[in-house]
Amino acid sequence: MTFGEKIRELRKKKxxxxxxxxxxxxxxxxxxxxxxxxxxxxxxxxxxxxxxxALGCDTDxxxxxxxxxxxxxxxxxxxxxxxxxxxxxAEVTGLFAGGEMAEEDMDTFMLAVQQAYVxxxxxxxxxxxxxxxxxxx
Numbered sequence: 001m002t003f004g005e006k007i008r009e010l011r012k013k014k015x016x017x018x019x020x021x022x023x024x025x026x027x028x029x030x031x032x033x034x035x036x037x038x039x040x041x042x043x044x045x046x047x048x049x050x051x052x053x054a055l056g057c058d059t060d061x062x063x064x065x066x067x068x069x070x071x072x073x074x075x076x077x078x079x080x081x082x083x084x085x086x087x088x089x090a091e092v093t094g095l096f097a098g099g100e101m102a103e104e105d106m107d108t109f110m111l112a113v114q115q116a117y118v119x120x121x122x123x124x125x126x127x128x129x130x131x132x133x134x135x136x137x
Contacts, residue, residue: 003067004036010055011036025050041067043074043082065107066093069114077121088117 001009011021018032025047034040042048045063048071052059063071066089074082092113096106 002039003041003062003064004039006062007032007051007055008036010057014055016054021054024054041070041082043071045071045075065110073118073121076118081121085117088113 011018016024018036019029022029022032027047031040035042042051045059048059048063052062055062069089070082070085073085077084092110101109
């Protein structure tokens, strides 16, 4: 079950509209719709906590390791970091389709890929042309 499907199911059980849920956690109807229909994710862990509280569920139920990685990447590296992390997870997940690998091995591999991504982003230096560099650099 996807994140959006989980939100929709829990919201309907609580008999809340998208607007009511949005108001209760401080986001717009457009944001709730983005989560449920467009496959988007909350940008911060605080939103997951508010959402879990409003829907009466555990935060861990809403946030899988994949979603946690994407959210953390977004908070560390911005929108582009989250977008790149989501693309990376989609590609890596495709590697396991139809395979016969133990669940523990898949988890270990995914964690290693995630750590490698974060390490690479942290060590990657952006090139700044000379004319834009500050004198103290």
